[in-house]
Amino acid sequence: MPRFKLTIEYDGGPFVGWQRQANGLSVQEALETAVAGYCQVDAVVHGSGRTDSGVHALGQVAHVDLPRHDPPGKVRDALNAHLRRHPISIRQVEQVDEDFHARFSARERSYVYRILNRRSPPALDAGRVWWVGADLDAGAMHDAGQILVGHHDFSTFRAKECQAQSPVKTLDELAVTREGEEVRLFVRARSFLHHQVRNMAGALKLVGEGKWTADDLQRALDARDRAAGGPTAPPQGLYFLSVRYPEHDA
């Protein structure tokens, strides 16, 4: 059976998250139902990583084995037709080797966290951003955030429920930029702990408000204790941006 790589955009708002769960509709279940409608098979759609309820994706990646040798463009259009009732869109389909695995072949993941930073609440971007009314100093957030770049024990920014074997990760890039009323946090790493990006965003917001200095952020990281890490930013500002695989290294 040919294996297909799917690049997927979704609005996380109506879903319980990426992963199949008994308590509501997940993005994975919606995709597997679309595959069943298209190919009349019960196939597992393997994602590159989970997202929490309310977290969005611009470029989640998954793979699935299909019993049909259709051209990738036809697979994309057929799955999108079956997904019409859901805010999920298959942006790209590629046929890949059978040793490709969306999760285990992934070399790097990137996320963006969007903060709407103005006095008035979001209307058009409700459910798409974290609304922070107090003025944020994006430059201070960026500068302090460089403390988090590199090889660290990220226990301070790790959810209690995290299933990773080790809290030690390498954060390859962190950038905070302002575009008008919006402050954006971009992060890139091989992998992230559960809630790591939202927890880092919550701490950096304290820096942006002037409630924390860079030294406070350093002390929080060094504490290796979630209780020292500040608030968890809400899910609706987070976007799973992209995944990089070895074949794209060139």
Next chain:
Amino acid sequence: MPRFKLTIEYDGGPFVGWQRQANGLSVQEALETAVAGYCQVDAVVHGSGRTDSGVHALGQVAHVDLPRHDPPGKVRDALNAHLRRHPISIRQVEQVDEDFHARFSARERSYVYRILNRRSPPALDAGRVWWVGADLDAGAMHDAGQILVGHHDFSTFRAKECQAQSPVKTLDELAVTREGEEVRLFVRARSFLHHQVRNMAGALKLVGEGKWTADDLQRALDARDRAAGGPTAPPQGLYFLSVRYPEHDA
């Protein structure tokens, strides 16, 4: 009573349009209800212009007379608190002279029309863009669109229901640009006819697809007949961007 100028963002999706109507909730009615909740008065909120059901605003302007001399920032926050149930946000409040009128003082209005131009449907921008799957040539749309700039009889792009006294208007600027998967039409004029922007967007889409040449667009304009004008673009791609008033001319 002091007069306040409101700059308003809204998601047009859940509303019957800007103007109060018997058949459903309008943006105007939601604002007037918020004013009543804040000041216990039945005040009319005068908009700078109507928008159709489904059309969004980033910078609609309105004025209202309030029986309280509150500072503008307090008026903004209080109205936003009363609007919490609706996707409407007061971005700015300014106290203005009593001869200011949101509609009659307006010197210029600008709109953006957003087209998502890719094979896969929108997920995060559903209800926020016109999805066009066929490749659009934004350069050809821009070049042909310059035919519409200037002083013309725009009957071809005027809705049957339009209440303007004359179909002759001056279009001051039209620009079509591509930003990645998105094609954006920007227009600026003292005022527009009913459906004029959506009808121009529909015709320019035909140019972008290669179904119409610039000569076809010229012939459509010259026909002064709506039947010659091509399709009306759907409301959800249209954004009322801003209004310019004389005091800001400097």
